[in-house]
Amino acid sequence: MNTDFSNPTFSFELGERLAEREQISAERTAANGGEFRGRTGVIHTPHGDIQTPAFTPVGTKATVKAVLPEAMKELGSQALLANAYHLYLQPGPDVLDTAGGLGRFMNWSGPTFTDSGGFQVMSLGSGFKKVIDMGTVEQARGVDGRPLGDDDVARGRERMAHVDDDGVNFKSHINGSMHRFTPEVSMQVQHKIGADIMFAFDELTTLYNSRRYQEKALERTRLWALRCIAEHERLTVERSDKPYQALFGVIQGAQYEDLRRQACRDLGAMPFDGFGIGGALEKENLGTIVRWCTEELPENKPRHLLGISEPDDIFTGIENGVDTFDCVSPTRVARNSAVYTPDGRMNLTNARFKTDFRPIFEGCDCYTCGHYTRAYLHHLFKAEERLSATLASIHNERFIVKMVDDAREAINQGDYFAYRDEFLGNYYSDRRPE
Structure with missing residues (x-):
């Protein structure tokens, strides 16, 4: 495992800190709620460098919808992110492995990311929307008028995933077949997909989950992170003929400061190559939550903010020390004119x-x-x-x-x-x- 960033094919080089380049007034500092943490850097991967901050377009099923990979390169994209859950179901990780990995399969020569499937655990399990678009807990009500709880699903949706301490059983949205993801399976799938950067398997909660459940899920994610690291180390040795794949831990904790900081301290002490900041949150709390995380996470490792593309949210992330972003929104709204x-x-x-x-x-x-x-x-x-x-x-x-x-x-x-x-x-x- 690349515990000291000495791996010759993956590293992160810190550049300028925003505070070192501009006079920052006390008023600006107060308005931001604390120190400005914006910075530049370079993520070095086996398939090229990523100058940060950078936006990473999403190619969910090994394609950015309706756009040629060559066009993505021409428009300046440095990296693409694909979805491990979707690629696991179709065409299957063995196909990508045989093809020489995600990049070669889709004719993309630059760096690639894959997420772990953790988001699908939440979205399939409860059917709720993208977390940053969700309403407040107080506004949410079930079909009988009571506040939503830990076992509720979105109206009109079927629970298609069930979480336990070992992993997740889920039903394919394609044909209804049953499958199981564990931390080990997620690592095996992502290694075969072959992205330069992949994420540890995590449980993504919703804003409707109770504090008690958030604590339980956070501990589950911590234990899963340890299992991901162990399996990643094993597979890295077993597949030593393949380019090194970096592993990022995923920070959860919803909107609770103590849980977010604890998650960052726990995962920050583990030998991850970088970190993804995800989880349930409301838009107005984005900057505060990201700052909690970047104040705790190691300075010399990259931070990725999962599923963010609105301009104001990206600027908020940059100012609080985020290096890379991804989101499906640019193509999703484009398809709707x-x-x-x-x-x-x-x-x-x-x-x-x-x-x-x-x-x-x-x-x-x-x-x-x-x-x-x-x-x-x-x-x-x-x-x-x-x-x-x-x-x-x-x-x-x-x-x-x-x-x-x-x-x-x-x-x-x-x-x-x-x-x-x-x-x-x-x-x-x-x-x-x-």
Whole structure:
């Protein structure tokens, strides 16, 4: 196991700290709730470097939906993240292993990530939405009007996963077949998938779970982390002819400060190569929770914020010491005709775009804006042509990737706050994108 970052094919090199490049006023420090922890760095992997902070687009099933891998490289993506649960079900880890790993299988030459399947434990188990979009516990009610509890599922959903101390039994969403994931199985699957960075198997709770259950799940995740490390070490030796795969621990603890800090201390003392920050939280608490974590985690190891792509959330993560991000949102909203602009999101099915022959926005350097107009995309969406999703997704991924790239450059140049304030001031202004 790479316990001291001496592995020749994976390491993390810290760059500039935001505080070292800008005068930070007491007012800014107070407004952020504490020390600004933003930084730059480089993650070195067997398939190339990742300059951080960086946004990692999601290619759930070994593909970014509707977009060629070659296009992802052209729009500036440094790495892609795939989903171990989905690839386990289809086409199966043995297929990817035989193909030479995830990158070779999908014709992507850069670094790759895989998650552990832990998110599917929660989403299949309870059917609730992406955690950052969930309402407060007080607002949530079951079908009989009582507050939701540990055993509840979302309305109209079937519980398809059952957790015990050893692992998870779950039903395939494809054909209903039954499967079981344990920490060892997750490691075996991810080693065969062959990503450069993978995550330890964890139990993701929801905001509706009780404090008592959060404590139980956190201890379960800690014990699973130890089992993941042991199996990872065994497989690394057994598969020594393969490129080294880094293992990140996953921090849980919901919105409880003591649980988050305890998780960081427990996993931070383990020989992980880096850490993923996930779990149940509300948007307004994101910065506070991330800061709790980065104050406890080792400085010399990378931190990944799981499932985040909204501009304000990314800036919050950067300022609190996050290095990489991933989310499906850019392509998901693109498939529903929403595109990003410096003045906010706009929906291209709006009638006003029918004869608008401008690009999505002037000055965008993506392929879509260089060759196609709003009117053409409006037509594609109205005609339900698949090309609509491709062109909108290329634009949206480029927009978020470039936003984070520019934030990294702003840290290096010492004008991060000016960049952030201008970007967010325009993006979240009340005016409608023209």
